[in-house]
Amino acid sequence: MDFSESIHRILLVVVESGIVLGSSGVVLPTNIVHSAFLLGLVFVCISLLYLALNADFVAAAQVPVYVGAANVSIVFAVMLINKSRDENVSSPRNAGDNITLSVCTSLFSLLIVMILNTPWPGIYPIERSNGIVEQVPANSVQLIGFQLLTDFSLPFELLSILLLVALVGAIDIARRDGTVGVPDDEISRSK
Numbered sequence: 001m002d003f004s005e006s007i008h009r010i011l012l013v014v015v016e017s018g019i020v021l022g023s024s025g026v027v028l029p030t031n032i033v034h035s036a037f038l039l040g041l042v043f044v045c046i047s048l049l050y051l052a053l054n055a056d057f058v059a060a061a062q063v064p065v066y067v068g069a070a071n072v073s074i075v076f077a078v079m080l081i082n083k084s085r086d087e088n089v090s091s092p093r094n095a096g097d098n099i100t101l102s103v104c105t106s107l108f109s110l111l112i113v114m115i116l117n118t119p120w121p122g123i124y125p126i127e128r129s130n131g132i133v134e135q136v137p138a139n140s141v142q143l144i145g146f147q148l149l150t151d152f153s154l155p156f157e158l159l160s161i162l163l164l165v166a167l168v169g170a171i172d173i174a175r176r177d178g179t180v181g182v183p184d185d186e187i188s189r190s191k
Contacts, residue, residue: 011052018045036078040071057144081174100169107162114155 022045025038043066050059148156 015049032078036075043067
């Protein structure tokens with residue numbers, strides 16, 4: 001969308017405020033269901049941010065993939081977990097928590113350094129065919145794939161590793177808490 005500079009800045013501030021407040025709402029409340037729903041708000045705000053930055057394809061893909069599939073799966077998984085609400089919220093930290101914190105902080109710092117060192121004005125849409133460099137439209141899916149597999153392959157792979165670590169951690173937490181598997185009373189009824 002082409003807005004004037006002042007409207008564009010106001011729109012970005014509003015959307016970024018929604019992202020920051022929604023992200024804070026994901027990690028701060030003790031009710032995990034509220035956190036899961038606030039994650040959906042963050043995904044919608046990120047989609048609006050992409051739309052404001054003229055990344056129409058990414059904005060359109062954000063809604064069905066993250067809001068529609070990932071967030072709905074998270075909400076269902078959270079609602080299936082039957083954790084008691086009277087758990088001690090301030091449990092002591094162990095060595096695994098400290099290692100996880102240091103790895104996540106390192107990955108976050110590496111991504112920030114990569115974002116700050118990327119020559120953003122130098123990125124322009126190109127298409128290479130038969131050795132000839134041609135200009136292509138800025139909203140081309142082919143351009144997105146080309147950029148992801150060439151210039152942005154390392155951040156793309158780092159994000160996929162981060163998502164894999166989060167998935168393995170979630171499975172480990174669910175197994176440790178005994179929330180994955182068949183309850184004992186159902187096993188005794190089936191015999």
